[in-house]
Amino acid sequence: MTKNSTADIGETTGGNASTKTSGSTATTKKDGGVLYLGVDLGTSRTSIAASNGQRVTISSHVGYPKDVVARKLLGKDILFGDEALQHRLSCRFYRPLASGVLKATSNTQTNDVEGNMKAAADLIREIIRLAKPRSDELVYAVIGVPAEAAIHHKDAIIKAARESVDSVMLCSEPFSVAYGLDMLDDVLVIDIGAGTTDLCRMHGTMPEESDQLTNTYAGDYVDNRLAELIQKRYPQAQFTTQMVKEIKEKHSNISDTMPAVVVELPVNGKPTSFDVTEEIRTACRSIVPHMVDGLAKLIATFDPEFQQRLKNRVLLAGGGSMIKGLDTAIENEMRERLGTGKVFRIEEPVYGGSNGALKIAHDMPGEYWEKLK
């Protein structure tokens, strides 16, 4: 009487990442309006800003339950963001945009390239889904990607996005931050992410390769420094990189007058208090000289007439820029080495990239979108 049916009716609670196919998109009549999407695909965080008012950010993690049992327990086929991180032990876990995976210039970490590409694609589908597009709308997306993302990864990104949108364009990440703030002329943008810090010089036209610099003195570097310093001073303390990162994000500060930071870390399983004020200051400060190195290079190769103006228009963006006192510290270092410097923070470091990408999408003429369909 019973049939060994394979219809998978139990699988429903998860993100329905693969339910919208390009086929169904093509056949739906799109006369409901035009939805623009701006996406910031970061190593540690992926954000979207949309012209329907939706703004969402999730950490760039993707997990696939290892087996049927894990899948049933977790109740989903794919986990995203912090949820994936939390359950990484029962999942095949990916940080699909981490350096070495999507970035061509870093060490080739060739293991499971396929898996990472699929994870990247699923992440893109998910973030677009979270913006709640309507099926009767034309959807146009601009995706900010690291300037040095490899060609085949860009291809994977475009393919994945196409499944959920009608037309898509990629654009370099620091550029979209500047565009979003209307700062197109004589500005230096510093986008401090997790894996990389991207510097970009704007001079009224589209920045070229010579206008951009990338280094790896960014959030992850600070985490590693901080872990080293704590380990050195308190060898008995037990902690993971994730814990260190959380401590940093809560207390990051480099001003001389920063309040004392006392945190609890386990010693043989027992929570114990440690003063890590000096360690945090030192670790956060460690990126400043490298940043000013980059600034100096981009300034020195600029039209001498406008160098002064450039020095006074430095823009800090990205999650890593949320370190308290960072603007002043960079200004001080610039004054010492370059004579002068003025640093501004952007108001919304988390949405700087996606807001800018959204603005680009909005300003893009309709016929360009049409041609890329």
Place this chain on the structure above:
Amino acid sequence: MTSDTNGTAQRQAPRLSITQMLSVIRVEFHRARTQRYPLCCLMIAVDGLEAVATRDGWQAKAASMSAAYDLLKRIAREHGFIGMAVQSGDRIMAVFPNTATDRMGQLGNLLLEAGRAQSTTSVSGQALLFSLGASHNLLAETNSSFEGLVESAGRALHLATQGGGDRYVMWREAESEIEALRVDLAAATKTFRAEQQTLEDEAGDAGGLQRAELVDKIQRIFASVGRTPEIEALEGQIIELAVAELYEERRKAVAAQMREHARQVDMLERRIAKLTSVIGVTEEELARVMAMKTIDPGVASIFKTVQGLRGDDAQAQAKKAMMSTIFEQNLAFQKNKDTLAVAVG
């Protein structure tokens, strides 16, 4: 309950990792299979967990889950249910060897009641509402593999959640059969629709070939007799009549076929309806589960038409040039990719 593997530090029972725990459960499953005793799997989710987390922070989620776990442990112990449970994420899975379906149903209802009663007994003063999905090892698909058992419990849990939560659903033959019937029905409807189309097309020109043959025959007969205007008129009338007759024959055959299809579909639907009433979920609830999708219509954009740069923008010229560069780069890249794909494929 023998153990937990939640991983939270404060439990004092002997602790196994989730993996170890699952292999113990697997062993139990296979023993039940070879020694032929009943075994049930129970999948537990706390209703409204997301809302709790949104309201009280993510710690509240963990707290609810461990309250659920403790409750399961207490109720099972008080009422003599012996089993094993693991908690991971938003689910608890428990397996009870030597437990028949009716006993399982008792435990399910005890848990639901105890959860509801938490509003008066717990510190938080909040009721714990559960969705419970259970399966037993007596169906082909639940007996042959542990995965099948867990899978079925998951389906039952989904039925419970979709039905609004605060309920217990056991995945039994009825559910299993309904699922099979649904698949049959969908397949039948699909073939019938295709067949119907061909039949209608054929009927539309009265079986093209047949008609041509018939007309041919009549004309041949009339060719052998002398032709007068009356005979020619008669020939016309006979052809007309014969073709009309042929139409009618086809129409009747098609109609009969359609009636047969309708009858089969109707029968399948009635069996589904009957089984549905047996398991106590409404047809709509079931249909919703089968449809598998939570349809979210989305949020409308503020734009009805394509925008483009405003002419009065202070930096319109520079921006226009930038838009054009971004487009050109993307065109070159995306076009190039297409040609590559063609060349390779």
